[in-house]
Amino acid sequence: MRFVSLFLNNRLTITPEILVNDSSLKAVPFSELPVVEQPPFNPTFQYNKKLQQILFGKQLLFDELSFTVDQIQRHYENGYVNYSTGVSKTSYGYVCSRCGNEKSRMFASFSCFRCKSDNCAYCRNCIMMGRVSECTPLVSWSGPEVKWSHENILHWNGELSSGQQVASQEFVERIGNEGELLIWAVCGAGKTEVLFEGIETALNLGLRVCIATPRTDVVLELTPRLKAVFPNTLVASYYGGSEEREVPAQLVISTTHQLYRFKQAFNIMIVDEVDAFPYSYDKTLQNAVSRAVTQNHFLLYLSATPSRTMKKAAMNGRLPCVKIPRRFHGFPLPVPKMVWGGEWKKRLESGKLPAHFVKFLKSQADSGRRAMIFVPSVIVLEKLTELIKKIVNVSVDSVHAEDPMRKEKVTQFRNEDIQFLITTTILERGVTVPFLDVVVFGADHDVFIESALVQIAGRAGRSKDDHNGKVLLFHYGKSLSMIQAINHIKNMNKEAGI
């Protein structure tokens, strides 16, 4: 966008080119404007409540707001809205103010029709949320804060296990203070319930709470549960394609990516699966978390498989940590069994399957139980699915990250319309289905690191009525990760005293 700078009421101010009729004023890209002080706050200005609710605690593009440029500009002139540069030049390249990206390979430039520059640089890292370029201002709210409700009632009659109880208490006691806490809970410990009381306490102090998770599937699963237990709280979910982004919400459930849209919004930030890809890989996502919280905030980390750095910090006391080693139903975690799969890769290429694996498929099909079969790559996924369909006469389907039918297939699997679901590591977390056995095909492959295998094994035996699901690792030579994962699970069972 281009703006002009002009004198208004004896002050230098800026205004979008399209709102000015005077062609003698020179329009320049937003990033080339002189530094202008924000107009002073006008307490008598009749501001738009809806704009306040949408924009408060956020950082959005003009294009994302369903308000005219004129409406937004009037809020700017009265000190209710702030503009800031989206992409700025640095001594070594560029930096994106929305996602914090600084990698030069993640910037590109184009001949921009909006600002007429031949080289308008834009950020490719957060492009999925709309393009932020040098000429794109980020719009944020600087007017009065939204006042949140102090009357949020938790509607939940369930009972916490003793492990859950301890963790819940630790969380509740810290509400209202700054700091951090790690809840290290085994898969199936029931970590969502652990959050309830703490969230209620926070909400009733008028604080704003966010649960950030790396996966859309988890957002979709958590949102209805939280809406049900907090019936008089404003709850909204944020994920690619969500329709609740304009709802003013005190409790937000968001994918870590969508956090880019927020700015100084949350007093309590709960980071789910803190070790999970892509959060642990992507530095800009960590930036997103620190950008989305208010200056004084409390961070709660949840994980079944904390990273080594986090475990170390917990061990030497730098990071307060509470463990839940036992599942909510009290039974031990199923320990994975290693099964020789031979040269699975070569066999697959020639259209064959390891004998043990075929035997497993047949008996599994007869048993009528569901199975999730994890594979190391999409190529293996396609070949294996084709072969399995030839061997067994039950409903078989496959799913991977870019599958447009992913959501539907997971639902079908839940409803028992699919008996065997072949999947990449994309479903290693979050999916909870009773009466399920889990198989890893090619468990010695590099993608199956310790935490991935622990998570995968954690899919089995989730329900009280079926607490002892099978976990089989078909391999061509034990990997270190496989051994570490099995030890990890055994240790947790030991710690739980079972």
Added chain:
Amino acid sequence: MSYCLYCHESYSEAWSWEALIGLKQSPLLCQDCEGRLVRINGEICRICGRDFSVFPEQYRQGDSCFDCIRWEENEDWNGILQQNRSLYVYNDYMKEIIAKLKYRGDAEIVKAFYPVMSSEFKRISRNTIFVPIPLSEERHYERGFNQSELLAEGLNKSVENLLKRKTHEEKQSKKTREERLSQKENPFEVVDSNKVKEQKVILVDDVYTTGSTLRYAAKVLIEVGAKEVSSITLAR
């Protein structure tokens, strides 16, 4: 080590003699992404350039497809568009790529196709004018660029913006074939008809879907005296 221009994953290039002695440009997409794209290079429809290998046999008659036969049977459209040639099949992956380019605004993606564009259309004779399909003023502002213009730049030939859209209308992709065909008024006009007279024109667009956009554009060019009009697109 390179990074894929589309998925940003790192990858190492396949080793080859051509690459070593500089005969082949290094690929900009990783093998995974490249592998999901399907080049059109088998038997094709003589007119619209669609790949017959991914097209049902019953909609084909000789060397043309039924859609083209329908166009050519209509006297208003007969011979308007000489031929179209496209590089890739418009499969789900191509749809994703084009959506990211157009609707998210990731202009850089176009560059992944520059090597193929320039080598594939190298032989096109010198006395032709390349004309990108224009966007309306509003759409152009919204998107910030015109993807057809960006594609045309990859040809390394002179490109002229000789067409213009008259009015802002609904996105083509939201209309059915019937709706597209029933448009009465031609949405395009020629900016400088002197430059077009007696010339061979090649239109450039991102996707050939029903062929109506390209034919409307071709029609206004023929009407002001263009000798013949063909087109090239990224996907079909």
